[in-house]
Amino acid sequence: MSHAQLELQIELSLDSFQLAIDYNFDQQVLGVFGPSGSGKTSLLESIAGLRKTAGGRIAYGTELWLDSTCKHFTPPEHRSIGYVPQEHLLFPQLNVLQNLCFSPRSHQSKRLAELCELLELQPLLKRRVNQLSGGEKQRVALGRALNAQPKMLLLDEPLAALDSSLRRKILPFLIRIKQHFSLPMLIISHNPIELQLLCDQVIALRQGKIRHSGSALQVLSAPEFHNASTTTSGFENILPVEVCAQSAHSTRCQYGPLRLIIPHTAARIGQSLRIGLPAQQLLIATQAVSGLSAPNQISAQIQKIEGDSSRKLVTLSVATELPPLVAELTHESCQTLQLKIDQDVYLIFKSSALHVYA
């Protein structure tokens, strides 16, 4: 689906470098990725109109928000942007319901009931902000932004402040928001899973400049960002699959022409799921192996080998119509196996290594 175009030509002096962004975007979700201190939050604040010193041109559809050549600046209250900063910034003097209805634009919104259901806010409405957990604050902040009827949503690391179990809980809410409101979004994230699950395009910033842009997979597997994207749990391949058979202990899924066995998941036959396959959990064998406990074995061809002297990221194509998968190996195993570009290999993984997302 095509969206109104967001034109970004932003120049802004930051403490130690210049933010210089020139990018046009017309899909639904743009991911902004990059090491901390690369200018991501400043970019979002410039779009929201909170950085008065930003120069250049920002336009969204037919609206002009900034044009420093003719000294045009639309103040933040007239941009109708839903901004969800990293620290939630809920109003502490108000309860949850008052926070949700804070915006003057929320009065004519018929969305409140819908949002309460979507974000499961009903039991929280009477609570004070300091009685909420991190995940609850995040949901309220999302609800407050959406109830103000925004034309665009800016999310600054929506899951960063949450621990991994909470992340797994909030991520489905973000996916629901993406599907439910056809609203353009910009998401700052360090998390490869989030970026792959949510974003149509990703830009990677370093020192205020766009270093890479493209699909999440293309950007995240760029060697320059390898370390940034694999600091905690490592790179994770995200595969959209369709459930095709259920047995007592496992679920069978169709992924393109491939059949995968995943841990048993309560899902209907025909239901779409997204599964996460951590790059560190992928084994590479140079020939087919029999008598293995791991049930998934697929043939693949090596496209790229990148990385440093300790870790290597191997990009493999598994079927012509599917995006490549990324496996992480030690430098040593790469050498022992004598892996080369275009070599045919087998990818092996246990079903228990897979994560199942909504």
Next chain:
Amino acid sequence: MGDIASVVSSTLLWASLSTLLVMLPATALAYLLARHDFRAKQTLASLISLPLVLPPTAVGYLLLRTFADNGPLGREVLGLDLNILFTWKAILIACSVMSFPLVVRTARVSFEAVDPRLEAMARTLGYPPWLCFLKVSLPLAARGLVAALILGFTRCMGEFGATVILAGNIPGRTQTLASAIYSAQQSGNEARANLLLIVALSVGFIAVFTAESLARPQLQSKHH
């Protein structure tokens, strides 16, 4: 006895009126100093604070020169007589000038304690700056602002040096609690001085206790 009641009630009235007079400009100035950077900020902040560090009699003398017949706000320059010196109006002016810096400083701190990003959020949610002030900054700083006004009020209650020079110490006309204690002590009327002292102690204690209890829970809630 009746005369002590009238000294106390007029002092309370003058202190309240001075506090009301100071409230709006001090709040506005405190917000300006807390939120905006401008070139003369340091100079302005120092000028406002001067009455805190100068001897009150110096401030009183400066005000006397200002409102004297040949002063910049006097009869000869303005062409009309404001009739300020040695009246209740002089008391309000002296008290306002002396309490203003205290109110501004306390209010400024309570505005600075409000996260400016909350105001930015209110902007993105659709409010222009003045409504962000009313809907976010003012309610969040409210306890501190009330504490600032109470401190200002107590400063007015206790004002002596500047008031005595600008308004005199005329029994039944411009005598305040502070100047009444001074007169009683000077004339050796110990019983009257003691009584006035007890009143001063009680009013002071109640005011400071209220200001303290307003400031405390705010600090606690921050640690949540």
